Amino acid sequence: MVAFLRYLINGISLGSVYAIIALGYSMVYGIAKMLNFAHGDIIMVGAYIVFCVMVYLSMPPFLAVLAAIVVCTLLGIAIERLAYKPLRQSASLAVLITAIGVSYFLQNAAMLIWGSNPKVFSSVFNVGNLRMLNGELVISSEALLTIAANIIIMIGLTQFTSRTKMGKAMRAVSEDKGAAELMGINVNRTISLTFAIGSALAAIAGALLCSTTNPNLVPTTGSMPGIKAFTAAVFGGIGSIPGAFIGGLLLGVIEIMAKAYISTELSDAIVFAVLIIVLLFKPAGLLGKPVREKV
Amino acid sequence: MKKLFAVLMVAVMLMSCAAVLAEAPLKIAVIGPFTGGADIYGKACKWGAEVARDEINAKGGLQIELIELDDVHDPETSINAYFTAIDQGAQMIDGTTTTGPCLAVSAQAFEDRMFMLTPSASNDGVVADKDNMYQVCFQDPQMGIIPADMIKENGMGTKVAIIYNVSDDYSTTIYQSFKAEAAKIGLEIVSETSFIEGDADYSTQVLKAKEAGADLVFLPIYYGPASLILRAAKDIGYAPVFFGVDGMDGILTLENFDTSLAEGVILLTPFSAYDTDEAVVNFVQKYTAISENGVLPNQFAADSYDAIYALYQASVNAGITGETSYQDACELLIKQFAEMEFSGLTGTMRWDETGAVNKLPAAYVIKDGSYVPYGN
Numbered sequence: 001m002v003a004f005l006r007y008l009i010n011g012i013s014l015g016s017v018y019a020i021i022a023l024g025y026s027m028v029y030g031i032a033k034m035l036n037f038a039h040g041d042i043i044m045v046g047a048y049i050v051f052c053v054m055v056y057l058s059m060p061p062f063l064a065v066l067a068a069i070v071v072c073t074l075l076g077i078a079i080e081r082l083a084y085k086p087l088r089q090s091a092s093l094a095v096l097i098t099a100i101g102v103s104y105f106l107q108n109a110a111m112l113i114w115g116s117n118p119k120v121f122s123s124v125f126n127v128g129n130l131r132m133l134n135g136e137l138v139i140s141s142e143a144l145l146t147i148a149a150n151i152i153i154m155i156g157l158t159q160f161t162s163r164t165k166m167g168k169a170m171r172a173v174s175e176d177k178g179a180a181e182l183m184g185i186n187v188n189r190t191i192s193l194t195f196a197i198g199s200a201l202a203a204i205a206g207a208l209l210c211s212t213t214n215p216n217l218v219p220t221t222g223s224m225p226g227i228k229a230f231t232a233a234v235f236g237g238i239g240s241i242p243g244a245f246i247g248g249l250l251l252g253v254i255e256i257m258a259k260a261y262i263s264t265e266l267s268d269a270i271v272f273a274v275l276i277i278v279l280l281f282k283p284a285g286l287l288g289k290p291v292r293e294k295v
Numbered sequence: 296m297k298k299l300f301a302v303l304m305v306a307v308m309l310m311s312c313a314a315v316l317a318e319a320p321l322k323i324a325v326i327g328p329f330t331g332g333a334d335i336y337g338k339a340c341k342w343g344a345e346v347a348r349d350e351i352n353a354k355g356g357l358q359i360e361l362i363e364l365d366d367v368h369d370p371e372t373s374i375n376a377y378f379t380a381i382d383q384g385a386q387m388i389d390g391t392t393t394t395g396p397c398l399a400v401s402a403q404a405f406e407d408r409m410f411m412l413t414p415s416a417s418n419d420g421v422v423a424d425k426d427n428m429y430q431v432c433f434q435d436p437q438m439g440i441i442p443a444d445m446i447k448e449n450g451m452g453t454k455v456a457i458i459y460n461v462s463d464d465y466s467t468t469i470y471q472s473f474k475a476e477a478a479k480i481g482l483e484i485v486s487e488t489s490f491i492e493g494d495a496d497y498s499t500q501v502l503k504a505k506e507a508g509a510d511l512v513f514l515p516i517y518y519g520p521a522s523l524i525l526r527a528a529k530d531i532g533y534a535p536v537f538f539g540v541d542g543m544d545g546i547l548t549l550e551n552f553d554t555s556l557a558e559g560v561i562l563l564t565p566f567s568a569y570d571t572d573e574a575v576v577n578f579v580q581k582y583t584a585i586s587e588n589g590v591l592p593n594q595f596a597a598d599s600y601d602a603i604y605a606l607y608q609a610s611v612n613a614g615i616t617g618e619t620s621y622q623d624a625c626e627l628l629i630k631q632f633a634e635m636e637f638s639g640l641t642g643t644m645r646w647d648e649t650g651a652v653n654k655l656p657a658a659y660v661i662k663d664g665s666y667v668p669y670g671n
Contacts, residue, residue, distance in 0.1 A: 219332070
């Protein structure tokens, strides 16, 4: 029983990291209608910035995370401006390929700057572990922080998109770009803002990912979690904020449970099999809105 | 101006005369990943070879010239690097560093009759059926058999858990041979779990080992993921004996790594940079002078250093000079390697008819951020 609880908590903690990454994927997809495959690599850049500020400049963790958020936001806006904006009118396939190119560019740039030998990340939030059931059940402070951050970000984003003017503009652009423009919404600025928010989330996700489950920082740190989070976003219904949240959590829990009770070798296969089954019955994902194509 | 030009011309002429008078150097190609994701291994081989070259050239006699070529751990690039090496007059190869590219290059070199001695490509397929291909490193299956026997003989643990990298040939091969040997000698394995390179979670494997009551965890993996497993174990207060193989060497060089996590870890390696042996101290000193940020040599560096010396010893004994063609050198070297005994930094070695090396690894324990021979 204790073992089961441990697995469950690990699953929720891992799922929360996936969920934060998936939120970034989902927002950008929902509004700009593009898959930003470089999202995972922005996470990696964010983690490197946190590492450098904490280790080389010996600054406190919260300043490091702040610096990473600023750098990643600027990076996200710059990538959007340089790589995606010129392609706004072209086929979605062209943008997709560009995103893959940006992803490789970021990975190789990181390899040039920081090298390929892993750097060990120090936790950004370590206030000791929570021990329950006579010390049998240990929950790390980082895991709790990740879960809390995930919930706060989810609620914050839902409020932002439903209450504020900018948020409403985002939703309008996501429904119909042309009509939104006719209503006087600056579509380009809205899309840039989406990238800025998505990239800021990526910085937070990077700090949390490396603090909880994977402290070895290499230029490919973001790729695997990025792909899993993308799966989570599709699972929950891409474009939907609560969908990304639920998708991420479920994916994390399924992955850990599959590893714990079925097979570590097959865990990924099981995760993706579940995705296929869900998509067979609900093609738009768990919380996605089915969109009818007009001919 | 004209006078200056004339003087320069004379100087150039004199220098070229001197070059003709001096014996042509032995040209050895060093091929490995000097950039990209596997660059730590390629760079180690390169710097190790450079230390050996400098020492040999300083002694006088037959000189060595290295042709260093980057293959980014990619078979296609490696083949191209190999052809470039031939164009530049390479007579033999210290390489290639990594297994994938080495499988590709060794097949080509077998056809061309170019002698290859890899410092570090440890797959048994690298040397299989190729009479001109030799290894300085251990073959992967040995890295499973030796630890199983050691654990049983020394009673290091009675219930063993294994965590291996299912996406890596090196790790899977060692895991399989360890398992087979354990079954043969009656060593109980209570948990077998795996992970994939780049996985975000390592806690489940550690928890499963703990749940199964394992008192020793065998880690046939590289030091990067190993460090994550050590941390995950500490997080849940699980402290079995951790036993790693040669891939564990390097764990103390991780930037910002909390070395107390590795305290008590046993590893099997032919070379330790912390040895107080005179030859090792000398090598470490020269190596850190040329390596990036003064990083310590690992076994790759030592194996490559030995590879250059072994090639040199065989060449001198066979009478190979800078003028010998690579095809002739290949046949001469094959004869030498079949018979010769060589002692280097990584031990005294002989080669069997397949090209695999025969030497003994030593077990070390990590203590206070350094390696101490096991049993001391």
